[in-house]
Amino acid sequence: MSARERIAGGTASFIDERTGAAKWMKKTLTKVFPDHWSFMLGEIVMYSFVILLLSGTFLTFWFDPSMREVEYEGSYEPLNGIKMSAAYASALHISFDIRGGLLMRQIHHWAALIFMAAMVVHMMRVFFTGAFRKPRELNWIIGVALLTLGIVEGFLGYSLPDDLLSGTGIRIAEAIIQAIPVVGSYLSYFIFGGAFPGEMFIQRIYAVHILLIPGIMLALITAHLMLVWYQKHTQYPGPGRTEKNVVGYPLMPVYMAKAGGFFFIVFGVTAFLGAVAQINPIWIYGPYNPGQIGAGSQPDWYMGWLDGLVRAAPPIETHAFGITISWNILIPGLIIPGIIFTLMAFYPFIEQWMTGDKREHHVLDRPRNNPNRTAIGAMSLTFTLVSLINGGNDLLATHFDLAINQIMWFSRIGLIALPPLAFVITKRICLSLQRADREKVLHGRETGRLVMLPHGEFIEVHEPLSPEKAYVLTAHEQLPALEIGEADANGVANPQGLKGKLRARISKASQEQISKPTSKEMLELEDGHH
């Protein structure tokens, strides 16, 4: 036994004799993880969260979350002698007088953008492959909560430096709070400790930004990962992969090395961006002053779609009986986001209701094999994308020399017309992909090679698919639509009456499929070939 083995054995034995963990650890270390590039998206989210914790902690060592007025004296000469909040002055101090401070600020901000982007793409993966289906609905809901918290956390983060751009963002947030019916102005006075901007806000959101929300997120991420662990990962369809097993690599050593290595890769890439790509140059904006503004005020992209909705809103307010209701703020700022996030959180259950399928699923869908869901996803993305584009309408107008009026009408009409269009087109595309799959399974793959038949006609050579490939294309099940009064896959009778009819109608529309080849068709073809 080498010295190293002896130490390892000794440590293991020390721990086991005090915790009895050996049995559990053995099971854990050989736990199986399926491998696919899309499973790394969630890892990127987790790693950038860790990067945020590390870089953020570094920033707290110098950041002064105070709105006390100070006169700047430091290395950045253009602002010398200017009055500003201590928060802004300390962010300048971090940027110019602490070695590596600017790097850390930029790493922190880039990590936040990567965190949000990876979260969104991870969510898309989960959605389009149906990974949220039973038994994983809870994890989907945790995910929606994390996304929401991430948006808030990011907003509070870039509000902290108290520069002109971020102060403008806070002003807009204050207007949304103030617009809440009945209690709005009270809420605003409580949150800001009096009139906007007051002298309390930065110190309050600081506590929320570095403690409260990260703490909640950490707890949710832990629960999220424990569920992944306990329920075992989903896997893509393929030979040898069933609802009853999970095929992949053991945690120790392969998965550990890959995942651990991947953490350093993500950190390295974030550091590279922090080194070469300037982000949020607060010294250019100047300190916040409610009477001033920079042209082209834009939030970070994950808030941009909300801003785009606000910009597209028609100018409607109700004035009656001495009260004012700002629909132009409430609808885009609170009501639509509220509806979107609620529908998103409940989507797994909405889908169960549409299909009547309440069974467990561990093998993922290929997006084309669930045209309805894929189309719903494309519809939602289109809506968000049009909003996001409208959030940059001023930039679009100046860069492409368009009239802002045209862009606004494009967005207003687009927000209503394009999502349904995206739904229909996506569904058609899915169905034709299904048709192509069916052709491939029955008649083989087109090779692009032409041969001339004896009588002079050209035909393209079709190569039969390997049994593995053909299996992947046919392994999905095609659920029949619910009939009125029929029992669903769980044996629960579908109610009669209007509700039942509606549900059957929706189910029928949502279950449209190109039927995959049957074994009979396959046999007939085989007979024909011989």
Added chain:
Amino acid sequence: MSESNRELEPLSDPGLPEHLHRKTDVDPLAAKKAERQVSILFTLSALGTILFVYAYIWIPEDTLIFLPLFNVTNAHQLFLGLGLAMALFFIGLGAVHWAKTLMPDHEVVDYRKEQRSKDEDRAAFVATVKDGAAQAGLGRRPLIKRSLGLALGLVGLSPILLLRDLGPLPENDLNETNWKAGTRLVTDPGDRPIRPSDLEVGGVAQVQPEFPAGKVRHLDDIAQDSVLLIRIRPEEFNLDAERLSWTYEGIIAFSKICSHMGCAVALYEQSTKHLLCPCHQSTFDVTRAAKVIFGPAARPLPQLAITVDNEGYLVAKAPFNEAVGPSFWGRDSG
């Protein structure tokens, strides 16, 4: 999937594909080469750290260099970052390469069980809960149940009450600014009173109400008091008699705080006489009392009535006759 369903399946599961050996599994030379590659990657990481330390200690913080892609950039900051990026990135790449080429790549199979517990466990669980509840006897002792409900309901109030001192009540604050009848307009920045002649036709100026000596202007004040003065030719106004009387020799004054969400309405386009808010592009027509002609704002910018005092300085004729800034529930809009 039920058995009968299975028969309809076109293809049966061919099972896991055969495991193919990698070059590094069968060829010791290839394995040796992979080992070398991994160690080169780790060495690159070490070099990155050395670069980091070098930049931290020896590259002065104000060294500017010219690099093709980056233009003029700060060398201290750049090499610090590149060193850190290298140090981290190559550890990761090395580990992944190691795992991919040299660690076992046998896929293994594990089995799942249904998440649902067995029926007898579920029944036992329900029985335990029922049993526990029965032992507590909450159902049999309504007095306890009700008083406990009362206590729990009330105890939830205290944390809410504790938040009360977060801030004062708005009272009438949002409806008031520091503008009073006779308040002088002073330049911002500069705090100098202005005469009409200081502003030429086509000009714009930002002003604040004059404060008595000793009173400090806070950001809260600026967030409510900021006013834009714009001077055009009087005949270009398209105002009713009252609003026209609020102007002075072609000078008109509006609250600078956007009636939409409170941004500073800072962009004045001289040729069209439009004021534009950069936040959501609400556009206001100066000649028509800041009527909204584009964007999500639902109300004109409040207009401040101005005139001159006996020394010839511009003053407010009266306070704003409506609340400035974004709307709120109790905003009395008549």
